[in-house]
Amino acid sequence: MEERFDYDGPPQLRDLVTRALKKVVDPEVAMDIVDVGLVYAVRVAGDAVAVRMTMTSAACPVADMLVEDVQCELQDALPGNPEVDVELVWEPPWTPERLSASARRFMGW
Amino acid sequence: MDARATERECQTFHGLVSAMPQAWFPLHGAGAALVRPLLAALVAACLAAALTGGLLRLGVVLPWAGTAWAGHAAAAHGALMIPAFFAAVIGIERAVAIKLRWAFAVPIGAAAAGLAHAVGLPQAAAWIALAASLVFVGVNVEVVRRQPQAHSALLLASAVCLLAGNLASLGGGAPEATLGFWFAFLAMTIAAERLEMTRLMRRRPGVQATLLAILALLAGAPAVGLWQPLPGGVLYGAALLMLALWLGAFDIARRTVRAQGLARYMAVCLLAGYAWLAAAGVAWAATSMGLAGRDLALHGLGLGFVFSMVLGHAPVILPAVARIKLAFHRGFYLPLAVLHLSLVWRFAVEPVDFAQRAMAARWNAIALVLFALMVVFAALRWRVLHKR
Numbered sequence: 001m002e003e004r005f006d007y008d009g010p011p012q013l014r015d016l017v018t019r020a021l022k023k024v025v026d027p028e029v030a031m032d033i034v035d036v037g038l039v040y041a042v043r044v045a046g047d048a049v050a051v052r053m054t055m056t057s058a059a060c061p062v063a064d065m066l067v068e069d070v071q072c073e074l075q076d077a078l079p080g081n082p083e084v085d086v087e088l089v090w091e092p093p094w095t096p097e098r099l100s101a102s103a104r105r106f107m108g109w
Numbered sequence: 110m111d112a113r114a115t116e117r118e119c120q121t122f123h124g125l126v127s128a129m130p131q132a133w134f135p136l137h138g139a140g141a142a143l144v145r146p147l148l149a150a151l152v153a154a155c156l157a158a159a160l161t162g163g164l165l166r167l168g169v170v171l172p173w174a175g176t177a178w179a180g181h182a183a184a185a186h187g188a189l190m191i192p193a194f195f196a197a198v199i200g201i202e203r204a205v206a207i208k209l210r211w212a213f214a215v216p217i218g219a220a221a222a223g224l225a226h227a228v229g230l231p232q233a234a235a236w237i238a239l240a241a242s243l244v245f246v247g248v249n250v251e252v253v254r255r256q257p258q259a260h261s262a263l264l265l266a267s268a269v270c271l272l273a274g275n276l277a278s279l280g281g282g283a284p285e286a287t288l289g290f291w292f293a294f295l296a297m298t299i300a301a302e303r304l305e306m307t308r309l310m311r312r313r314p315g316v317q318a319t320l321l322a323i324l325a326l327l328a329g330a331p332a333v334g335l336w337q338p339l340p341g342g343v344l345y346g347a348a349l350l351m352l353a354l355w356l357g358a359f360d361i362a363r364r365t366v367r368a369q370g371l372a373r374y375m376a377v378c379l380l381a382g383y384a385w386l387a388a389a390g391v392a393w394a395a396t397s398m399g400l401a402g403r404d405l406a407l408h409g410l411g412l413g414f415v416f417s418m419v420l421g422h423a424p425v426i427l428p429a430v431a432r433i434k435l436a437f438h439r440g441f442y443l444p445l446a447v448l449h450l451s452l453v454w455r456f457a458v459e460p461v462d463f464a465q466r467a468m469a470a471r472w473n474a475i476a477l478v479l480f481a482l483m484v485v486f487a488a489l490r491w492r493v494l495h496k497r
Contacts, residue, residue: 027425029309029365030372036309057305058256059264061205062429090256096308107364109311 004034004100009044013078017042017049020077024069026062031106033066037098040089047082049074054094063088148216149431152197155223158182159189160474167467169474178227185226185234190411191291192238192275193223196245199298203248203264205430207255215245235279242272259317263301263324270294270328282335285397288407289331289345295415296352296386297324303379306361316359323351334397342397349390349410356383371424371437374445378421381449385413388456404466405456412473413452420445420480427484436491440483448476 007014021039022032033039033053041052051070055063071084099107162182165174173179182189200215218241225234249265274290304320327348334341357363357380366376389409392402420441428435451472458465 027371028306028375029361030368030370056308057260057302059203059206059252059261059301061202061426063206065429093256093258094308096311099309103309106368107310107361 004037005039006041007043009042013044016077017044017074020073021070023073024066026066029107031103033070035100035103037094037100037103038066040092044078044082047080049078049082049084051084051086052089053086054089056094058090144217148197148201148213148220151220151224152194152201152216154227155189155194155197155220158223158227159186159194160477162186162189164467164470164474167470168463169467169471177229181227181229181231185231187288187291187407188231188234188238188278189223189226191295192242192271192278193219193226193234195295195415196238196241196271197223200241200245200248201430202426203245203252207248207251209248209251211244212248212251215241215248217241218244235275239272239275239279242268242275246272259321260301260305263297263304263321266324266328267294267297267301270297273328273331277331277335283338285338285342286331286334289334289341290328292410292415293324293327293331296327296349296410299415299418300324300352300356303356303360307359310359310361310364312359316355320352320355320359323348323355327352339397343394346390346392346394346397346406349393350387351390353383353387353390356386374437374441375421375425377442378417378445381445382414382417382421385409385417385449385452389414401460404459408473409452409456412448416448416477417445420448423480423484424487433488434491434495435484435487436494438483438487438490440486441480444476444480444483447472447479451476 004018007017009017018034021042022034024033025031026033026036026038029036036056038055039051039053041050043050051074053067053070055066067086067088070086074084075081099109158178159182161171161174161179162184163186164171165179165183166186171179196219197216200212200219204212204215218237222234222238222241225231225237246265246268249261249268253261253265255261270290271294274287274294277287277290300320304317307316326344330341330345330348332341333344360379360383362376362379362383364376365372366380367373368376386409389406392405392409395401396403396406424435424437424441427433451469455466455469455473458469460466
């Protein structure tokens with residue numbers, strides 16, 4: 001499986017984190033945030049999880065909802081109900097190069 | 110791929126709320142408790158007044174049509190719909206996105222302008238709307254500053270169109286120019302969002318530049334129309350038609366219509382809207398040349414295009430803005446079908462049969478009421494699905 005975001009934490013949790021994040025879907029395009037490439041980095045340290053992610057638009061009101069979904073999914077998936085801190089960043093800006101192979105196929109690249 | 114994955118409840122979300130950006134209205138305590146429902150009620154009242162006024166113009170007499178405000182609403186139908194209702198809704202959406210408290214002055218001002226129209230103070234309403242649109246320009250300058258890209262710049266341009274329309278309405282210019290600016294505000298807002306989404310597709314060189322040229326024409330044509338209504342109207346109609354062709358050719362809806370659930374429903378709303386946008390463009394140009402089709406020009410655009418976008422986006426935007434979780438269901442296709450079929454009916458009989466047109470317009474409004482019922486049903490459905 002291609003590495004879609006930077007991961008820093010226990011290796012055995014990596015798959016769990018990826019699967020949890022793939023449950024968060026952008027409702028308009030029916031693609032998950034990992035495939036769209038919105039997740040930049042995840043750090044798991046003890047019972048604290050830090051996520052750095054972006055949006056395709058700074059004027060998108062759905063951002064809060066996606067952030068909240070990320071927090072929910074990671075809390076549900078990871079042992080010990082960890083605290084999840086999500087940081088929304090605009091640097092580096094999202095570009096289409098961040099789309100996964102399957103997302104590109106769906107979008108007709 | 111399944112969009113329903115987002116429609117789940119977070120039961121383990123404790124102690125984190127303070128770390129979260131405050132949703133939809135960044136005020137705390139008693140202020141928020143008072144202002145939020147008040148603003149929501151004002152925005153709903155703007156829409157209700159706008160619809161009442163629109164129906165009254167076509168001779169549909171609702172039970173409350175005898176009241177003074179219904180008469181005022183009929184006189185100010187367009188001003189209630191665009192610089193009051195839509196400016197308020199889009200103002201809320203933008204304020205939620207950029208999370209600045211002062212940005213809420215835009216929807217509050219726009220809704221207050223609507224209220225002033227309803228009580229028969231059109232001049233005061235126009236000044237309040239103008240002030241709100243000035244603040245809205247400032248809000249979008251902030252969007253551009255945060256994300257200096259083409260779609261952000263288009264949002265700023267759309268705000269300038271709203272401002273120009275509000276200035277034109279105060280200055281007593283040709284009503285077509287005012288309406289042209291107001292509709293350009295809506296069309297550009299939609300186009301900016303669609304342009305942003307096309308980044309998910311492989312974009313051929315020149316595609317973005319083409320859209321920018323079309324939208325420059327769309328914004329420039331009403332300015333021409335202030336002095337020269339005929340060429341202004343023809344150029345405006347041509348810009349609408351070209352925008353429809355651009356969206357039909359390059360929008361991601363052509364892809365996402367093959368998805369399922371909410372994504373497909375949204376794509377259907379978009380594609381149907383683009384067809385009306387094209388028809389309205391042709392009609393706009395024709396009307397400015399003295400031919401028939403004014404209702405198609407204005408309401409093909411307003412109801413067929415803009416409200417179809419609203420029907421498509423509300424199931425996504427409402428949960429984000431109002432914090433109401435919705436479980437999408439196929440019932441959403443019912444108001445969509447009623448809206449588009451009743452529009453075909455409305456324009457097919459125009460202008461020969463006024464009684465038929467009034468009946469069709471009644472169904473346009475029923476479609477919107479049905480949509481509101483579908484939203485309520487979707488909210489209840491979500492609760493049932495997530496009962497543990």
